[in-house]
Amino acid sequence: MNDYSFLTRKQQDVLDFLLESQSHFVQPPTLDELCLAMGLKSRGSLHKHIHGLIQAGLVEAPNRKQRGVRLTQLALKTQSTGLIDDLGVPFVGAIAAGLPIEAVENVEYMQVPAQLKTENRCYILQVKGDSMIDDGILDGDWVVIEQRNHANNGDIVVALIDKTEATLKHILQTPRETILIPANQNIQPMHFQPHQVEVQGVLVGQMRSYTKKL
Amino acid sequence: MNDYSFLTRKQQDVLDFLLESQSHFVQPPTLDELCLAMGLKSRGSLHKHIHGLIQAGLVEAPNRKQRGVRLTQLALKTQSTGLIDDLGVPFVGAIAAGLPIEAVENVEYMQVPAQLKTENRCYILQVKGDSMIDDGILDGDWVVIEQRNHANNGDIVVALIDKTEATLKHILQTPRETILIPANQNIQPMHFQPHQVEVQGVLVGQMRSYTKKL
DNA sequence: ATAATTAAAGAACAAAAAGAGAACAAGTTT
DNA sequence: AAACTTGTTCTCTTTTTGTTCTTTAATTAT
Structure with a gap:
């Protein structure tokens, strides 16, 4: 241990x-x-x-x-x-496809089970929109993101596009281009120059409440 | 404390x-x-x-x-x-459609964010199978269940059928029959006599890990 | 293999905790 | 007034518990 x-x-x-x-x-x-x-x-x-x-x-x-x-x-x-974390994981804002991350003013901390995070620095975002619905990530869900700037192909990442838009998508990186793939049959994958896309974190956990509406 | x-x-x-x-x-x-x-x-x-x-x-x-x-x-x-809050929510076992709840031997406690539970007694089950996939509840997800024996129509409940099988489904209760409705287009709703179905709890939260495999 | 380190068991001891019982004062009941 | 109840204080004994020490076995290093 x-x-x-x-x-x-x-x-x-x-x-x-x-x-x-x-x-x-x-x-x-x-x-x-x-x-x-x-x-x-x-x-x-x-x-x-x-x-x-x-x-x-x-x-x-x-x-x-x-x-x-x-x-x-x-x-x-x-x-x-251990199972208990002192401070918890900070809830920093909401992420909607095509918009910058909307930061919350007062950062809250959520007590997250150890199984939903990693040893590295993590933060929580609330998902807006249905772009990942086929992966079981619904509008309003919270996602736990491990903060790092590199990812493996297939990972679900928080990507910053052209330093303006943030989005949650599968990533596919080739030398020539970076593709962001939604999990929604109605939305097309998006192709970018590698330098346009900046990885801000990788999805490690997801949570949903059926009682609270935020 | x-x-x-x-x-x-x-x-x-x-x-x-x-x-x-x-x-x-x-x-x-x-x-x-x-x-x-x-x-x-x-x-x-x-x-x-x-x-x-x-x-x-x-x-x-x-x-x-x-x-x-x-x-x-x-x-x-x-x-x-007392200790209940400090311990977290007990993880009591796995639930697969059509099988009794498979209890774990050593009950673990998971530290769950307040948003995913209620003030009442809650427990955690791990979902086996795809019967709720259209609601974004996937195989391997953890669900937080509030322990009670009544539910409202449309709620997602842990239902015990004929005192033998446990399942996670939407519930629809009428005077004549109780219908358990999966969230999966490939699976048909199931009709029962009211006395056959016993509500063991109502879904209040859901969690998923993208790193741990259990 | 020899030496050093790490573990385990048990004996012995002192301080603390726990228990029993007696005695007493202030209230209550008869 | 006498008998009883109830909280308090006291002394004494037993049990529990942390500590120290010695001996022996097991493991690891040289």
């Missing part, structure tokens, strides 16, 4: 277990409980690993009053692969 | 018991009643825990006139903002 090269293998195991199971414990687990949960028979052994984690600043040093093994903020923050 | 994690084990137990059983007591329970209910033999022991809760601000300090143990607003609040 997390790579703390200065931790021993077992210390890392213990840390991973703590991070993973923290929500299962109502109270911070005691050493004995951890032993049981991890299949150890001796507190003494486990204590040495915990001690290592304390020195690494990943576990709170107990102050003789508060018992149980508590993770520190540092440990929680470095849990990058 | 409120950290009443500085409570000792027994203090937490007492608090949990009070929160859980408050409706069972007509009057705020006396120490002796609590002892009896919790299986303790000495008021003195229990009083020490209550005293800890008083200092934590979770229990009202009694004033000799009003007897019994009273919870404070703070304690009640910490219960309503």
Whole structure:
């Protein structure tokens, strides 16, 4: 999970277990409980690993009053692969085919499941229009975009055309031209000179609400 | 979150018991009643825990006139903002047209944006099959379902047919029959006697990942 | 193979937590 | 007034829990 090269293998195991199971414990687990949960028979052994984690600043040093093994903020923050993200993903605006991205004034943050984003910087746009309807991306859907300026052929990208229009399309890049392909039988693919098209991100997730109307 | 994690084990137990059983007591329970209910033999022991809760601000300090143990607003609040929201929405399994819901063994929790769920109890299913493809719900998508047993005509619901098969369809309920309508031109609507169809939830959100394959 | 590191188990210990019971004061009931 | 209830305080004992130490096995490096 997390790579703390200065931790021993077992210390890392213990840390991973703590991070993973923290929500299962109502109270911070005691050493004995951890032993049981991890299949150890001796507190003494486990204590040495915990001690290592304390020195690494990943576990709170107990102050003789508060018992149980508590993770520190540092440990929680470095849990990058966990399900819970601190801030969430910023919702930056709406994208309609043929128009610049319409930015929202107050950037909101949406709590997005880890499965719908990547480790890299992501942002959220709201889709306007039906140009991707055949791919199941409907008017009003939110899309999670990983911010980067290159894409593979076939990817669905946010493309900026002639530095003015933004659109969400499949991309096909050849040395001679760049083609933006909608997922809508009624709309034709568009051909451009490579320099006309600027990739602003790649689609990694999509969401839809059936209750809220925005 | 409120950290009443500085409570000792027994203090937490007492608090949990009070929160859980408050409706069972007509009057705020006396120490002796609590002892009896919790299986303790000495008021003195229990009083020490209550005293800890008083200092934590979770229990009202009694004033000799009003007897019994009273919870404070703070304690009640910490219960309503409990763990459910922190955990996210449970991912309980996969739904394929014509098959029972295939439950996952270890329930995972996904952090879902507020826009995709409701205030009521929700759960997540993964869609198998193409029966809702015309509504932009594709094979492999996750759907957020609000758990309830009634629906309005036109809603997309999780329907249990003859207590065996589960499916995700539009519902149309008339006094004579219940019709489940797929969003796929190749599949015909299905007609049932009302008693054959049991609504298990209503679709409120949908998500799709373009990176993870599950 | 030898040495060093890492793990595990268990014993022993001190501090904290938890429990039991007695005693007491202030109220309530009889 | 006497008996009872109820919260509070106190002492004492038992259990739980973190810590330290020693011994032994397993793994890794030299």
